[in-house]
Amino acid sequence: MAIQAEGLRKRYEQTEALGGVDLEVPGGTVLGLLGPNGAGKTTTVRMLATLLEPDGGRAEVAGFDVVRQPREVRRRIGLAGQYAAVDEHLTGRENLVLIGTLLHLGRRSARERAESLLDRFDLTGAGDRPVRTYSGGMRRRLDLAACLVATPSVLFLDEPTTGLDPVSRMGLWNVVRELVADGMTVLLTTQYLEEADFLADRITVIDSGRVIADGTPDELKRKVGEERLEVSVARLDGVAAAVTALRAVSADEPSVDADGLISIALGDGMGGLATAAVALREQGVEVADFALRRPTLDDVFVTLTGKST
Ligand SMILES: Nc1ncnc2c1ncn2[C@@H]1O[C@H](COP(=O)(O)OP(=O)(O)OP(=O)(O)O)[C@@H](O)[C@H]1O
Ligand SMILES: [Mg+2]
Numbered sequence: 001m002a003i004q005a006e007g008l009r010k011r012y013e014q015t016e017a018l019g020g021v022d023l024e025v026p027g028g029t030v031l032g033l034l035g036p037n038g039a040g041k042t043t044t045v046r047m048l049a050t051l052l053e054p055d056g057g058r059a060e061v062a063g064f065d066v067v068r069q070p071r072e073v074r075r076r077i078g079l080a081g082q083y084a085a086v087d088e089h090l091t092g093r094e095n096l097v098l099i100g101t102l103l104h105l106g107r108r109s110a111r112e113r114a115e116s117l118l119d120r121f122d123l124t125g126a127g128d129r130p131v132r133t134y135s136g137g138m139r140r141r142l143d144l145a146a147c148l149v150a151t152p153s154v155l156f157l158d159e160p161t162t163g164l165d166p167v168s169r170m171g172l173w174n175v176v177r178e179l180v181a182d183g184m185t186v187l188l189t190t191q192y193l194e195e196a197d198f199l200a201d202r203i204t205v206i207d208s209g210r211v212i213a214d215g216t217p218d219e220l221k222r223k224v225g226e227e228r229l230e231v232s233v234a235r236l237d238g239v240a241a242a243v244t245a246l247r248a249v250s251a252d253e254p255s256v257d258a259d260g261l262i263s264i265a266l267g268d269g270m271g272g273l274a275t276a277a278v279a280l281r282e283q284g285v286e287v288a289d290f291a292l293r294r295p296t297l298d299d300v301f302v303t304l305t306g307k308s309t
Contacts, residue, residue: 001024001025001026001027001060002025002026002027002028002029002061002062002153002154002185003023003024003025003031003048003059003060003061003154003185003187004023004024004025004059004060005021005022005023005024005044005047005048005057005058005059005060006022006057006058006059007020007021007022007056007057007058008020008021008022008023008044008047008054008056008057008058008059009021009054009055009056009057010040010043010047010052010054010055010209011055016209017040017043017209018040018043018044018047018054018209018210019208019209019210020056020057020209020210021040021044021057021206021209021210021211022211023044023048023059023187023204023211025185025187025202026185027153027183027185028180028183028184028185029180029185029186029201029202030176030180030185030186030187030188030199030200030201030202031186031187031188031200031201031202031203031204032188032189032190032195032196032199032200032202032203032204033045033187033188033189033190033203033204033206034189034190034193034196034203034204034205034206034297034301035189035205035206035207035305036207036305038208039206039207039208039209040206040208040209041158041189041206042081042082042158042189043209044206045079045081045156045158045187045189047059047066048061048066048156048187049061049073049074049077049079049156050066050070050073050074051079053067054066054067061073061076061077061154062076062077062153062154064076075150076152076153076154077152077153077154077155077156078147078148078150078152078154078155078156079147079155079156079158080140080143080144080146080147080155080156080157080158080160081143081158082158082159082162085143085146086131086139086142086143086146087131088130088131088132089130089131089132090130090131091127091128091129091130091131092118092123092126092127092128092129092131092134092138092142092145093114093115093118093127093128095131095142095146096110096113096114096117096118096142096145096146096149097110097111097114099146099149099150100113100114100149103149103150105149110149113149114127114149117145117148117149118145120145120175121141121142121144121145121175122141122171123138123141123142123145126138136163136164137163137164137165137168140160140161140163140164140168140172141168141171141172144157144160144172144175148179152184153183153184153185154184154185154186154187155179155184155185155186155187156186156187156188157176157186157187157188157189158188158189159189159190159191160172160176160188160190161173161190161192161195162190162191169192169195173195173198173199176188176199177199186199188200193296193297193298193300193301194297196217196297197217197296197297200217201216202214202215202216203215203216203217203220203297205220205300205301205304205305207304207305212304212305213300213304217297220297220300221294221295221296221297221299221300222295223300224295224299224300224303225295225299226251226265226266226295227265227266227292227293227294227295228263228264228265228266228292228293229246229263229264229266229272229273229276229290229291229292229293230261230262230263230289230290230291230292230293231246231261231262231263231264231276231280231287231289231290231291232259232260232261232262232287232288232289233260233262233285233286233287233288234286234287234288235286236260238285238286239256239260239262241283241284241285242262242280242283242285242287243256243262244283245276245279245280245282245283245285246262246264246276246279246280248279249264249266249272249275249276249279250264250265250266251264251265251266252264252265263293264276266292273292276290277290
């Protein structure tokens with residue numbers, strides 16, 4: 001396990017921010033930590049990154065205890081916080097070189113590292129501009145680059161793509177994927193469930209400081225509901241025949257809404273789709289639309305927390 005936490009607790013005066021959180025992240029995988037605002041995501045990340053002492057419980061990151069061996073932990077982690085932490089008055093290149101120098105990489109290696117990171121994050125052209133002239137997306141990229149100067153084995157990303165446009169977000173996702181392919185372990189928090197779906201091997205959902213669900217994205221979706229086939233027919237007088245056809249392949253009684261849209265639980269996944277298509281044709285039903293609807297992580301989130309994203 002690259003990250004292992006047991007019973008992490010934290011209280012701020014009257015607020016119990018974390019009421020005993022367990023986490024496990026195998027090396028070289030991505031854990032998505034999801035939860036509504038105030039759930040305790042940032043608090044968890046800050047404790048694992050040794051910036052905040054837990055009131056109770058224990059955690060190991062990269063094999064070291066976050067309370068007893070914080071220096072060992074810090075040497076092996078990178079943290080991109082919820083708000084970018086780069087120096088506004090320095091250029092992008094200067095920021096990266098400065099970090100390298102602080103890490104005692106040596107002048108030459110610090111410069112080389114800065115160049116390769118600027119290149120990787122598509123910032124070479126902006127490298128000599130002060131960061132205060134950067135857009136939000138450029139700052140985010142520089143912030144992530146800054147975390148990687150030290151080549152950490154565990155990376156914490158607290159809402160890494162909040163405020164980014166879809167193209168920048170996709171670019172950042174691809175970088176994270178490359179890092180993981182190279183063996184890095186990532187814990188990321190996010191408000192974007194498609195981000196967790198795309199990046200995370202496993203997801204832990206927390207609410208009010210407690211873990212309320214845990215599993216792969218597919219497992220969580222399956223918990224909320226199964227795949228459903230939705231069929232609409234070309235003419236309303238075909239509904240009855242369609243229901244008859246679909247009843248034979250459905251796990252439950254087909255439901256029909258006011259617009260004549262028929263929905264069935266598809267027990268057998270893709271196999272069920274083929275059977276349903278054949279059954280409709282045999283009944284002579286003219287189909288206008290035939291769609292597989294899978295539960296999304298948004299459905300999971302709403303079902304679990306009662307809050308929408
Ligand atoms: N420094 C602090 N002092 C007092 N209360 C705090 C402090 N930091 C966090 N909290 C409270 O602890 C709880 C968890 O906060 P945390 O920042 O971990 O949530 P989060 O899941 O990161 O939320 P968000 O999605 O808004 O970033 C919240 O109720 C918050 O108000
Ligand atoms: Mg937060």
